[in-house]
Amino acid sequence: MNFKRFSFIILCFLIVLSSYGCIALLLDGIASEVIDDTKGKNPAVVEVSDPEDHKVKTPPDEVRHNTNPTDQDDDGDVDDVSSPDLYTLDMSSDDAFIDDVLRTYGVELIDRRSYLSGSDGEELMRELNHALSLFAPDFIRALVTEYSEYGARFFIRLEGPSYTEFGMTEWDRDLTITLHYHRDPEENGITAAVLAHELAHAAHFVIEEYLGEARSLAELRHFNGPFDYVEDDYDYVWDYDKHGSYFAYDYGMYDYYEDFATIIEMLVAFPEDLLERFSDFQYEALFQKTAYLRDIMYYYISDACFPVFAPLYEAEKIWDAPAA
Numbered sequence: 001m002n003f004k005r006f007s008f009i010i011l012c013f014l015i016v017l018s019s020y021g022c023i024a025l026l027l028d029g030i031a032s033e034v035i036d037d038t039k040g041k042n043p044a045v046v047e048v049s050d051p052e053d054h055k056v057k058t059p060p061d062e063v064r065h066n067t068n069p070t071d072q073d074d075d076g077d078v079d080d081v082s083s084p085d086l087y088t089l090d091m092s093s094d095d096a097f098i099d100d101v102l103r104t105y106g107v108e109l110i111d112r113r114s115y116l117s118g119s120d121g122e123e124l125m126r127e128l129n130h131a132l133s134l135f136a137p138d139f140i141r142a143l144v145t146e147y148s149e150y151g152a153r154f155f156i157r158l159e160g161p162s163y164t165e166f167g168m169t170e171w172d173r174d175l176t177i178t179l180h181y182h183r184d185p186e187e188n189g190i191t192a193a194v195l196a197h198e199l200a201h202a203a204h205f206v207i208e209e210y211l212g213e214a215r216s217l218a219e220l221r222h223f224n225g226p227f228d229y230v231e232d233d234y235d236y237v238w239d240y241d242k243h244g245s246y247f248a249y250d251y252g253m254y255d256y257y258e259d260f261a262t263i264i265e266m267l268v269a270f271p272e273d274l275l276e277r278f279s280d281f282q283y284e285a286l287f288q289k290t291a292y293l294r295d296i297m298y299y300y301i302s303d304a305c306f307p308v309f310a311p312l313y314e315a316e317k318i319w320d321a322p323a324a
Contacts, residue, residue: 089128138302147174155177192269197264201257274311
């Protein structure tokens with residue numbers, strides 16, 4: 001009798017242990033599925049890999065810049081982050097300027113209408129010099145080299161007025177940035193802002209060759225919260241109070257190419273405005289998106305363009321500063 005009772009107790013003990021083991025294995029399996037299900041769901045992480053593994057020659061369609069940024073009220077006091085020109089080209093004449101652009105940056109500047117020798121020539125040269133200087137000779141030369149690997153030359157063309165855009169970037173065998181001159185300053189595309197916008201497109205095209213179109217789109221979209229790209233409807237849906245925390249200005253909502261380019265444009269043209277926004281937690285998504293653009297431009301092309309990101313660096317100092 002005692003033996004049977006002892007055996008029964010042992011049997012119950014073994015059943016309990018067995019049941020616990022099954023439950024533990026079941027819980028273990030569920031946990032593993034949860035962990036596995038989270039893999040690959042953060043598209044904003046730049047994977048460090050050999051760029052050559054992603055390089056495919058598929059030149060993108062042309063991208064047109066057909067708007068100017070909306071001026072924002074400057075209500076707060078921020079540090080002056082307007083950088084002086086780090087390199088000043090020879091502006092003694094139009095020919096000297098064109099020669100120095102080629103010598104310094106490796107870019108072929110075409111001015112067949114002789115705008116640089118006209119009445120606005122000096123101002124136009126200063127504008128072009130400012131944008132090129134902030135991107136820096138080493139960065140632009142690295143960008144030109146990227147295109148040369150595809151057998152493409154790198155042009156900036158100064159052309160006449162356009163009723164549809166201030167500038168355009170096209171990669172069709174060669175990489176060509178076209179800037180449209182107009183006597184009216186409000187309509188003129190030969191400015192530092194427009195050139196910065198178009199250089200951003202040129203950089204984005206190259207980066208997309210490494211990342212692929214789908215990943216490039218997904219990674220930029222990741223930062224936009226509940227808002228998607230709306231193409232031609234951007235002018236109708238834009239609300240600065242809602243969208244200004246995610247996009248540089250309204251045209252950035254057109255598509256992910258313009259999202260990229262409008263941020264770089266604002267960094268060059270309105271650095272104080274972006275510093276003010278970056279310094280406010282409300283604009284964290286735009287801050288993080290800009291940091292992402294910096295990282296991929298540094299990694300896939302060159303980190304020499306750090307002057308462009310001066311407002312971002314200043315804002316990072318504010319975020320990193322210990323609380324008083």
